[in-house]
Amino acid sequence: MNKQPFLSILSVFFLITSCGKNDKSAQPGDAAQVKEYKTVTLQPQSATLYSDYPASIQGQQNIEIRPRVEGYIDKIYVDEGAVVKAGQPLFKISAPEYEQQVRTATASIKSAQASVSAAKLAVNKVKPLVEKEIISKYDLESAQYTYESAMANLAQANAALVNAKTNLGYTTVTSPVNGVVGSIPFRLGSLVSSANADPLTTVASIGNVYAYFAINEKKLLNFTEGKTPGNTLAEKIKNMPSVSLVLSDGTPYDSKGRIETVNGLINTETGSVNFRARFPNPKSIIRSGSSTTVRIPNEVKDAILIPQSATFELQDKIFAVTVGKDGKTKNTNITVMDISAGNYYVVTSGLKAGDQIVLEGVATLKDGSQIKANNQSTETVYADLK
Structure with missing residues (x-):
């Protein structure tokens, strides 16, 4: 009759002991x-630190191509985005009056040359008669003046021909530099003149390109007071290391550039100053108007x-x-x-x-x-x- 309570107490004891062991093994902070x-x-x-600044690209020269004579566009030799050489024809302007001026000037020269020849003959004819005192010196002086007038008319005719040929040459519009052709707002048959608001096109010389970017005033002070050698800002710019260019797709440009100038004035609206860096562009990969990033190194x-x-x-x-x-x-x-x-x-x-x-x-x-x-x-x- 007493065995059952004893077994119950023993079971409870083993249960408590087992729970105590499990609790100890689960203590937080254990090495396991x-x-x-x-x-x-x-x-x-x-290390080398890099500062990145958004930059816009401009060609070394962005030249507006404007007509110097009035006329209708007869031919367009290039298309937008074409790479052109200095002296390459871009447009042909139809202006018949300038061809007529050349013909007229040429005829005037021939007429003036004939007058010169006749005046010279008159001088040669009168001169021996004066020497023999058959006629007076007045007749010789008059013949000489006629000859000089004929020579002046010939020179004037030659000048008119040169001017006419120059105007005729303006009917063929050529590129002044090596570069890339911009947009062409005019089409065949359009009447153009030097008074037009829009140029015929723009040729961007991109053998070298300029990257323009801005640095805030605080960084400018760090730059001017930093470790770059030089007593003046110009000397510090000259002694700066080469800078890199990151293209719009994130790829690095394969040629290094140099910072050339710093704007002397701080923009009061943005609190920044503009820098200009020049990069070589022999393959014409970079185009004027591109968005890029200038990366400036700094050794620490x-x-x-x-x-x-x-x-x-x-x-x-x-x-x-x-x-x-x-x-x-x-x-x-x-x-x-x-x-x-x-x-x-x-x-x-x-x-x-x-x-x-x-x-x-x-x-x-x-x-x-x-x-x-x-x-x-x-x-x-x-x-x-x-």
């Missing part, structure tokens, strides 16, 4: 529950760099996660330069050499999280800086 994260110990690094030495993937943003602030000697994490607010080195931030405050930071999954870690640090070599982490 600590997650491993990749980390790196920060060391000063050298012994700087603290961290991968951008090792940071997260919160309320417009950038944070990195450091790891203490006890393996616990701490979210650290950092300040970085407004230009980056590829996929890396340049840290100006918040971190120092010797700090250990987490490289991945930082947004999910809270302050005081216990982790297992798998420290990576700096050569591995910063391999693409080399």
Whole structure:
């Protein structure tokens, strides 16, 4: 009769003991529950920083082609976007009056030449008679004046022919430079003159192109007070390294350029100043009007760099996660330069050499999280800086 209560008490005891063991094995913070994260110990690094600025492209020369004579467009020798050479015909203007002027001037020359010949004969005829005192010197002087007048008429006729030929030459409109033809608003048969508001077309000389971009006042001050050698702005520009161009599709242009000029005035509306860089364009890849990006390099030495993937943003602030000697994490607010080195931030405050930071999954870690640090070599982490 007493065996049943004893067995019930024994069963309860084993149940409590078993639950106690299960609870102990599930304690948080046990080594089996600590997650491993990749980390790196920060060391000063050298790198090239890049500043990107949106830029617009203009040809070295954008020349408006305008007619110098009035007439109807008889021929159009080129199409929009054609690459042309200096002196190549672009348009033919029908102006018959200039052909008539050439014919008239040519005839006038022949008439003047005949007058010169007749006047010269008269002088030669009168001269011996004067010498023999058969006639007076007045007759000789009169003949000489007639000869000089005939010579002047001949010179005038020659000048008229040159002018007529020049006007006739204006009926063929040629390209003044090597370049690319722009839009052509006129068509065959259109009446054109120098008074037209629109040019016949525009030829952009793109053997070299100019990239125009703007830098704000703060960056301009950093530039003028920076490490670029030179006492004046002109000297600093001359000593600047070559700059790169990134095309609209994101591909880098294969030729480097140079910054040539800086506008002397700051735009009061935007607080920026305009720069101009020149790039060679021998293959005519870049066209006037293109949208590109100018990339300016800046070398830094012994700087603290961290991968951008090792940071997260919160309320417009950038944070990195450091790891203490006890393996616990701490979210650290950092300040970085407004230009980056590829996929890396340049840290100006918040971190120092010797700090250990987490490289991945930082947004999910809270302050005081216990982790297992798998420290990576700096050569591995910063391999693409080399």
